[in-house]
Each structure stands twice: as C-alpha cells, then as structure tokens.
Amino acid sequence: MVANGPVLICYDGSEDAKDAIRSAGALLGERHALVLTVWEPVAAPGGYAWLGTSTTTLNLAELDRAGAEHARRIADEGVRLTEEQGLHAEPIVAQATGAVWKTILDVAESEYTAVIVMGCRGLTGVRSLLLGSVSSAVVHHASTPTLVVHHPREDAVDTEFAA
Numbered sequence: 096m097v098a099n100g101p102v103l104i105c106y107d108g109s110e111d112a113k114d115a116i117r118s119a120g121a122l123l124g125e126r127h128a129l130v131l132t133v134w135e136p137v138a139a140p141g142g143y144a145w146l147g148t149s150t151t152t153l154n155l156a157e158l159d160r161a162g163a164e165h166a167r168r169i170a171d172e173g174v175r176l177t178e179e180q181g182l183h184a185e186p187i188v189a190q191a192t193g194a195v196w197k198t199i200l201d202v203a204e205s206e207y208t209a210v211i212v213m214g215c216r217g218l219t220g221v222r223s224l225l226l227g228s229v230s231s232a233v234v235h236h237a238s239t240p241t242l243v244v245h246h247p248r249e250d251a252v253d254t255e256f257a258a
Contacts, residue, residue, distance in 0.1 A: 102128040102182065103208040103239075105199055105229075106173030111214025113176060115244040119212045120180020122242070128182040129206055130173035133198045134166035135191045163188065196232035203239045211241045 102123055106112045119128065137158045170186035177184035187206075191198045203211050215230045230243045 098209055100207040100209040102126050103199075103203050103206060103211045104128050104130045104173065104177060104184075105211065105213035105233075106130050106132055106170065106176075108132075108169045108172060109214060109216075111216055111244070112173070113214075115212050115214040115242075116173065116176050116180055118242070118244045120177070120182055123210070123212075124181060126182055126209075128177050128184040129187050129202075129208065130170050130177055130184050131187045131189060131199065131202055132166045132170035132173065133189050133191050133195050134162045135195065137162065163190065194232065196229045196236065199229070199233055200237055200239075203237065208239055211237060211239050213241070213243055215243045215245050 102119060104112075104116060104119055106116065137155050166188045167186070170188050174184040174186050187202060189198050189202055199211065199213075202208075211233060213230050213233065216228070230241075234241050234243060
C-alpha cells in the first residue's frame with residue numbers, strides 16, 4: 096500500500112458498484128483510480144475432458160474470449176462513471192485464477208494501491224455463509240485499507256435533515 100497510490104475501484108456493473116463509485120468520488124476527490132473488473136473463465140485445462148470431442152461440444156475458448164470482452168465493456172463503463180465523479184480513471188480487466196477476492200488483492204498489491212473501494216450486496220445470516228462474500232473476504236485478507244459501500248436502503252432516513 097502506498098498512501099498516494101491509486102484508488103482501486105472494483106466494478107461489476109451492479110448498482111452496489113455504482114454506489115461505491117459515487118462514494119469514492121465524494122470522499123476521495125481528484126485521485127487517480129483504477130477500475131477493476133474481474134472475470135472468471137469457463138475453460139480450464141483438462142476441466143472439461145469428460146465432454147469428449149464432438150460437434151456439439153461448446154467452444155469454451157470462445158466463451159472465455161466473450162467473457163473477457165464483456166468484462167472490458169463493464170470496466171470501460173466503470174471508467175466513464177468514475178470520471179463523472181471527478182476521479183481520473185483507467186480500466187483493468189483481470190482473469191480470476193482462483194477466488195475473485197484473491198485476484199482483487201493481487202491487483203491491489205501489484206498496483207501499489209492506496210485504498211480498495213467496493214460495493215456490498217449486504218447479505219446477512221445464513222445467505223452470507225452459503226453464498227460467500229467477496230467484500231467480506233477482501234476486508235478480512237487485505238493489507239490495503241478497504242472501503243465497502245453498502246447500497247442505500249429505500250426506507251433509510253436522510254440523516255442530514257433528520258431532527
């Protein structure tokens with residue numbers, strides 16, 4: 096971590112990620128930002144050997160290419176939104192080689208980021224245990240400060256005007 100390093104914004108196109116970008120802009124001002132989109136490959140060496148070879152077998156490499164291209168479009172959208180919030184941004188698209196949270200931490204380390212910014216789906220209880228949580232894993236394993244932004248609830252009271 097470097098205090099004057101870039102902000103690493105994790106962006107997957109969700110409303111939670113968009114809220115995280117808005118918060119990063121409001122809190123961090125005119126910083127350099129890296130907008131990270133992580134994609135998970137379908138094809139893994141030997142992972143689909145049981146399919147055999149036939150004309151009906153999916154072209155897994157083509158699916159991976161499409162996944163990488165989709166991730167690039169998502170990252171570019173994140174850059175546009177980030178720049179609208181006053182940060183200077185560039186995209187990073189990373190292929191997950193294991194858990195998504197580990198890929199995020201690897202990028203944060205290699206880019207010497209000052210802070211990781213991400214949205215949170217806000218799963219609680221049994222659902223969070225069953226489904227896992229990328230933001231929770233990042234917070235628990237990161238050596239880089241991490242800002243997790245919760246999506247505002249529609250029934251939340253605006254504390255600025257609350258008496």
